[in-house]
Every structure is written in structure tokens, then in C-alpha cells.
Amino acid sequence: xxxxxxxxxxxxxxxxxxxxxxxxxxxxxxxxxxxxxxxxxxxxxxxxxxxxxxxxxxxxxxxxxxxxxxxxxxxxxxxxxxxxxxxxxxxxxxxxxxxxxxxxxxxxxxxxxxxxxxxxxxxxxxxxxxxxxxxxxxxxxxxxxxxxxxxxxxxxxxxxxxxxxxxxxxxxxxxxxxxxxxxxxxxxxxxxxxxxxxxxxxxxxxxxxxxxxxxxxxxxxxxxxxxxxxxxxxxxxxxxxxxxxxxxxxxxxxxxxxxxxxxxxxxxxxxxxxxxxxxxxxxxxxxxxxxxxxxxxxxxxxxxxxxxxxxxxxxxxxxxxxxxxxxxxxxxxxxxxxx
Numbered sequence: 001x002x003x004x005x006x007x008x009x010x011x012x013x014x015x016x017x018x019x020x021x022x023x024x025x026x027x028x029x030x031x032x033x034x035x036x037x038x039x040x041x042x043x044x045x046x047x048x049x050x051x052x053x054x055x056x057x058x059x060x061x062x063x064x065x066x067x068x069x070x071x072x073x074x075x076x077x078x079x080x081x082x083x084x085x086x087x088x089x090x091x092x093x094x095x096x097x098x099x100x101x102x103x104x105x106x107x108x109x110x111x112x113x114x115x116x117x118x119x120x121x122x123x124x125x126x127x128x129x130x131x132x133x134x135x136x137x138x139x140x141x142x143x144x145x146x147x148x149x150x151x152x153x154x155x156x157x158x159x160x161x162x163x164x165x166x167x168x169x170x171x172x173x174x175x176x177x178x179x180x181x182x183x184x185x186x187x188x189x190x191x192x193x194x195x196x197x198x199x200x201x202x203x204x205x206x207x208x209x210x211x212x213x214x215x216x217x218x219x220x221x222x223x224x225x226x227x228x229x230x231x232x233x234x235x236x237x238x239x240x241x242x243x244x245x246x247x248x249x250x251x252x253x254x255x256x257x258x259x260x261x262x263x264x265x266x267x268x269x270x271x272x273x274x275x276x277x278x279x280x281x282x283x284x285x286x287x288x289x290x291x292x293x294x295x296x297x298x299x300x301x302x303x304x305x306x307x308x309x310x311x312x313x314x315x316x317x318x319x320x321x322x323x324x325x326x327x328x329x330x331x332x333x334x335x336x337x338x339x
Contacts, residue, residue: 001098002037002066005106012113019043021050028058034120035062035113038085040076048080055084062086062116064109069093074196081165082200086116086308090190115162115281119309126305151296153339154272155181155218155234157265159258159288161188161280163308165197167328169204171278172223174332177206181339183223184212184234184243184265186258188280191228198225216243226256233264241268252284258312262288271296274338276331277322278302280312289321300334303327 006012015031018024022045024036036054040047047065054061065088067077077088089112092104160167164187172183189197194211201209201223210216212224212232218241226232230245251257258277262285265273275292277285279302289299299322301313306328317325326334 001102002105002109005102005109006037006113008106009110012110021045021047021053024050025053025057028054028061033061034117035064035086037064037066037109038080039066040068040073040080048076048083051080051083051085059084060120062120064089064112064116066091069190069192071192071196074193077193078165078196078200082169087112087162111281112162115309115311119307122304122310151271153181153274153298154269155265156183156274156276156335156339157262157288158183158185158276158278159262159280159285159312160185160278161282161284161309161312163279164188165200167278167302167308168197168201170328171276171332171335172201172205172207172209175205175207175336177221179207179221179336179339181220182218182241183207184218184232184261185223185225186232186256186261186284187225188254188256188284189228194225194228201225212243212245214242214244217241218243226261229255231256231260233260234268235264236268252282254282254284258285259288263291266291266295266297269297273297274335275299276301276335277313277316278328278331279307279309281309282311283315285312286315286319286321289316289319293321298323298338300324300326300331302331 003014003017006014015033016027018027020042038047063085065077065080065085067073067088067090069090089108092101095101095104198209198211207221207223209223211227231248233244234241235244251259262275273292275289292299301316301322303325304310307313316322
């Protein structure tokens with residue numbers, strides 16, 4: 001089914017198909033693919049074993065995991081992303097018909113393949129630019145923004161999609177246990193996956209990361225991730241701020257959506273908002289960043305060179321909304337300095 005769906009698109013070519021990981025590894029040098037779609041469940045050599053060898057021998061080869069929408073599938077997928085997989089898509093379940101299943105695969109996998117490939121091309125071009133001239137301008141110019149230096153950051157709101165689990169691990173693992181403000185996050189992920197991601201991030205961070213639920217109270221040194229298939233917002237209730245989740249209409253084809261969270265954060269915290277937009281395809285977060293800017297808050301985005309896909313952060317940067325455009329490894333230090 002996957003091969004048939006991909007072959008329908010004139011921009012894509014399926015250069016090889018393999019029944020297990022061992023055969024796939026033998027075919028890589030023969031076909032030199034740009035991207036591999038890798039199932040987790042395979043005979044002889046499963047997806048994780050195959051991925052480990054790919055990472056060792058072909059570290060720049062993009063791999064998209066094809067995952068089951070189950071708790072076990074979520075756990076193994078996060079293992080794969082930790083090992084170095086670029087992204088994942090979930091297998092269709094309970095679609096009702098073969099055509100619905102095909103459309104589900106088509107809508108998930110083809111945009112990701114094209115975005116990841118374009119991201120690889122963009123990073124190669126940046127490397128070429130650096131080699132040609134050390135004076136190459138690699139980051140879009142950002143207007144100097146005049147701000148009230150006495151304005152205190154009260155909350156950090158993060159939006160991320162493709163490449164997000166790895167980016168979030170890098171970011172949150174650098175925050176100290178006494179991080180002085182709450183963190184709220186939208187990572188585009190399905191149900192089950194967000195809970196497992198929160199657990200994984202807690203294991204690798206000094207701050208506790210939770211999956212959001214209605215009534216949860218925001219507190220310094222804690223992070224909350226919007227649950228899959230639910231929007232997450234924050235609301236002030238007397239002296240405290242609480243989380244609310246809902247299943248309102250998707251925005252930017254997403255639920256949870258970054259824009260929904262960012263708008264609620266601005267409504268609650270105003271100029272005390274620090275918005276962070278990390279790697280991801282599409283433009284979710286752009287409208288929310290416009291709200292942050294209008295309220296006098298601050299915005300940081302991940303740069304093109306360290307993003308798997310420079311869609312979401314690129315839209316914000318190119319709209320002139322970002323205070324700074326920084327590589328991933330420098331973002332945590334800048335955030336800590338601001339808070």
C-alpha cells in the first residue's frame with residue numbers, strides 16, 4: 001500500500017522495496033536512496049536493529065518510521081527517534097475502507113517526505129555557502145525590537161512538530177531544576193505518543209514534564225505537553241493559572257495546534273510571554289507569534305541549519321516576528337538568560 005501511494009506522486013520514485021531489515025541494508029548501497037520508510041515490525045531484523053546499523057553506516061540518511069498507533073508502538077517509535085530516526089508516521093487503523101486507509105497514508109507520508117528532503121537540500125546549501133565564504137549570511141535579518149527591559153518573562157510557550165522529540169530533549173534537558181517559570185508545549189503527535197514523550201522527557205530532564213489535563217495548575221519548574229488530539233489552553237482562575245483541554249476544530253490541520261496554545265498564553269500572560277518555535281513543517285505558530293508580538297512578548301526560533309524542517313520557525317523568522325534566530329544548542333542558554 002505504501003509503495004503504491006508513493007508511486008502515484010510524480011515527484012517521488014520508489015527505488016527499492018525490502019521484506020526485512022537485512023535485505024534493506026543490502027539494497028542501500030545499490031540504490032542510494034534519499035529517504036527510507038522503515039517498518040518497526042519485520043522478520044529476521046526489526047526496525048530498531050536496522051535503524052541502528054543505518055545510523056552507524058549512513059548517518060546522513062533520513063529515516064521515517066512506520067509505526068503502530070498503540071502504546072507499544074509509541075514507545076518503540078520514541079526509541080527510534082532517540083536512535084536517530086528523522087520522523088514517523090502512524091499506520092491507519094479503523095479507517096472503514098481501503099481507499100480511506102490509502103488516503104490516510106497519502107496525507108501523512110508524502111508531505112513529510114517532501115519537507116524532509118527539502119530540509120536536507122537547504123542544509124546542504126548552507127554548508128556550501130559556509131565553504132564558499134565565511135561571510136555568507138545564513139540567518140534572515142531580524143529587526144531590532146525595542147522592549148521594556150523591566151518586563152519579566154512569566155511563561156515559556158513552545159511549538160514544535162517534525163523533529164520535535166529530539167529538539168525538545170536537547171532543549172529541556174538543559175533547564176535547571178529550579179527553572180523559575182512554567183513551560184507549556186504543543187508537539188504535533190497523536191494520542192498515546194504524547195504521554196510516552198512526556199515520560200521520556202522527564203527521564204532526561206531536571207524539570208518534570210507532564211501530559212496536560214483540564215484542571216492542572218501551572219507552576220515554576222514544570223512543563224506540560226498538550227495531549228494528542230486535544231487542543232491545550234491556559235486560563236487564569238483567581239490567583240492561579242490552570243490548563244484546559246478541548247476537542248475544538250483543528251487549526252492548521254492540527255489538534256493540538258500551536259496557535260491555539262499561544263493565543264491563550266498571550267491572553268493570560270500578555271507581555272510576560274516568551275514564545276519558542278522549533279523545527280516543524282507548515283505554519284502552525286505564525287498567527288500565535290503575531291499575537292505575542294502585539295502584546296509585547298518575546299519570540300525565539302530555531303535556525304535553518306539545525307532544523308529537520310524549517311517550516312514553522314522559518315515562517316515566523318521570515319515574517320520578521322522573531323527577536324532572535326538561534327541554533328538549537330544555543331536556545332536553552334538564551335531562554336535561561338531571559339527568564
